[in-house]
Amino acid sequence: MSETESPAEGGRRRGGRSGRAGRTALPFPVDQKPFRQPRRRFPATDIVSADALEAIHDASLTVLEEIGMDFLNAEARDIMVWAGATVEPGTIRVRMDRGLVLEAIKSCPPEFTLHARNPAHHVHIGGDWVAFPQMASAPNCSDMDAGRRPGNQQDFRNFVRLGQSFNIMHLSGGYPVEPVDLHASVRHLDCLHDFAVMTDKVFHAYSLGKDRICDGIEIARIARGISHEQLTREPSLLTIINSSSPLRLDDPMLQGIIEMARTGQCVVMTPFTLAGAMAPVTIAGALAQQNAEALAGIAFAQLVQPGTPVMYGGFTSNVDMKSGAPAFGTPEYMKAAMVGGQLARKYNVPYRTSNVCAANTVDAQAAYESVFSLWGAIMGGGHFIKHAAGWLEGGLTNSFEKTILDIDLLQMVTEFLDPLVIDDATLALDAIRDVGPGGHFFGTPQTQARYRDAFYAPILSDWRNFESWQQAGSPTAMEKANRIWKECLAAYEAPPMDPGIAEELGAYVARRKAEGGFKTDF
């Protein structure tokens, strides 16, 4: 796994499951089930009343009508004015009445499929389906061996390999870590090329201006080997749009929405509303602002192209009022995640939420904040649980050990969501009859027939008794995770790719690099 290894060439040479030339593929060290999305078959939990939800909805529409939102892109403002919004001359402030917004969002598809280059890895968004994208956009990464450091291409690729290898990681949500050793002008080309070649799952492109997002769309199209027309019918790329809360949509993001909507690709509209910092200190107020910003972005995408596949993103949390640091996996976070789901259901738009924490290491805090996040996300009806594996430090670090911990958590959540089978065989009256009062079930035919697959076998949980565990050196979950990610990385195999497609991808990236990539002005 050298810095200079070309994944494209690797993929071409291998072309199958046979592993690298001259190397016998290692068996994957973790038992895992095939790629599949969990489905939440019970209703999501409504934690506020219909009246309370209506009050949030109403307040957010009042915000858009009376205060408005700054759109930092002239074409976007023109589209909004064309649709009936008002922009006072010489300003960037867009005010839109509730009729415009509510009419526009009616064209949002309630469900859609994101298409991967491997059809077995298509991801269904909406309904009762849940999708787990890998953590994204961390400036740093960490592991127990090398500690915490800014990301580079090698780390980036290692995370991409893990994302490909684990079936519970359904797609990419962005760069798992920012590879700062790549120049910003061409970084997106290298990274998108890696996603296209090193994985066969759906990936994400950043809305950092028109050129970059168009590169992402074209690379997604080439990777799938389809026409522009087919791409437009089959969303294959997603982008996360963050408003600059409060109440501002920046130019590069608006360019992203425009290009993605015009080509039928998926826009995830996520305000970043930390209560007490970029939003009111009350969760209700932060939610009202979140809803205003989300509705404005979603309505804009629909006005660009009705039917654009979008998600309603919620990322409301609180800040630590002592330090100003963001907090995650808190009671307030859980409540905001669940009300966010209620709002998304009200608008019949798929819901994006997150698996996040503020911990600095993979300790008890990381685990409880993450499981509280998942509790809010799953019971709140989340469809797309962003940052599902790896997130530490409020998003500043992607941790290799936390990745393994989260994969275990996600697999457990998936098992939890699997329906309990209740039938004559599982009710097991015969076994209860055979054993009778005072016996035990270890040796019954039912137990013998089922014990191997009866229960989820966790990756990390150490279920030895205390004495055995102590004799083994009292290992922690973090230490076991460290061993596992390295073993999994060693067993990575590039997914097969048609040589013609690999060549076309390589040529596209080479041409765009020769053209200078994206002229960075920062």
Added chain:
Amino acid sequence: MSETESPAEGGRRRGGRSGRAGRTALPFPVDQKPFRQPRRRFPATDIVSADALEAIHDASLTVLEEIGMDFLNAEARDIMVWAGATVEPGTIRVRMDRGLVLEAIKSCPPEFTLHARNPAHHVHIGGDWVAFPQMASAPNCSDMDAGRRPGNQQDFRNFVRLGQSFNIMHLSGGYPVEPVDLHASVRHLDCLHDFAVMTDKVFHAYSLGKDRICDGIEIARIARGISHEQLTREPSLLTIINSSSPLRLDDPMLQGIIEMARTGQCVVMTPFTLAGAMAPVTIAGALAQQNAEALAGIAFAQLVQPGTPVMYGGFTSNVDMKSGAPAFGTPEYMKAAMVGGQLARKYNVPYRTSNVCAANTVDAQAAYESVFSLWGAIMGGGHFIKHAAGWLEGGLTNSFEKTILDIDLLQMVTEFLDPLVIDDATLALDAIRDVGPGGHFFGTPQTQARYRDAFYAPILSDWRNFESWQQAGSPTAMEKANRIWKECLAAYEAPPMDPGIAEELGAYVARRKAEGGFKTDF
């Protein structure tokens, strides 16, 4: 805090909040809200259909009709026969038809109050109320200073002090650790006396035969300073009844049910149905067996005394099929906890579940298994979340550090359950208007007025940035917990007690000890 300190004398001497004679009371080192029970104001989650629930119900009644249950107490068998059950001559096997069981359980109160000697610490059971009892029945305890060891009286008392000190610990669920340095014949007298004197919360007595449970009932009565008649009207003591799964109720437990029911005290009927060991390897089968055992015990309590306050206990989990060790906080555990709640709701009986894990130390595993347990317990409609703070190692150890971790988790769950206030003030349109697009909310009047109490301030979570955290020595949650339990213990104050009552309690215990306590035959 010496081994020989007499809490009764301490209590008498102090008689108030002023602390020990000659000592200025330390301030309690953790900010906490007043004693209050959380309420779950949204519906519990049904994860199986009404038909599936009916199938479990039906299977469990078939078990009781066709297989029956062993009752290892002649008086109990006589009561069952009197009610219409059948016992073949010369056997202990009780078969009961569904009509008998379903008719008997109709007299269960759907809600009731457990009365503490301090009326501010009464605990409401049922409805949308949730109660958190301290961990119980661990043979060992542990802390980072002294490691893991069998429990003794000093450890027992230290846990009791913490249980009294933290307002989120609503009552005792049994001995937090078994004080093995006290002889078994008198251990219950010392322990019950400690509960009565060192806390003013509701406590528990073990159903280890008639004499011991009668001592518990009498000590609870004396501590409250009430008559036998008032005690019968006002349940003030609880006992956990475990069936010896599969399908057996032992003699000491049946004696406990009889005495508690006759005096109107609370019986928590909890089968211990580990799927694959004492119950079928399928969760459905384990639940059918759990339900059979729970219904039999509950029906028996109602036949002894209609209207006896009871709880339906669920403790179904899976075992690690490699080692046979019990697993907790697993996906299977969550599902079982939630279906247990559906069953209890079907019978309109309050529901006991647990906050449990299998971890050997306070690491990520301990945290994720515990929060998964709480997720199942809370969303499943648990009223009495046993072992709410302290549990490690599948119940073999009560940990002082885990106690603090769990207290933090329980406080977070309580905050999560607090309704979100949605009104004009919290929707904060004025603040959003004042700040406008692109501003920030740190200095707004709304933030200034509310920031101190806006969000839950966790005990353990470390929200410093990575650099500050690292400069502080990279402390883990466990290390912080270690400091906190010691500070809280140092700040413990015995609750005031009427000198006459303290004297009566002391005299009762002295007399019973002089009589030899309970003649142990084991």
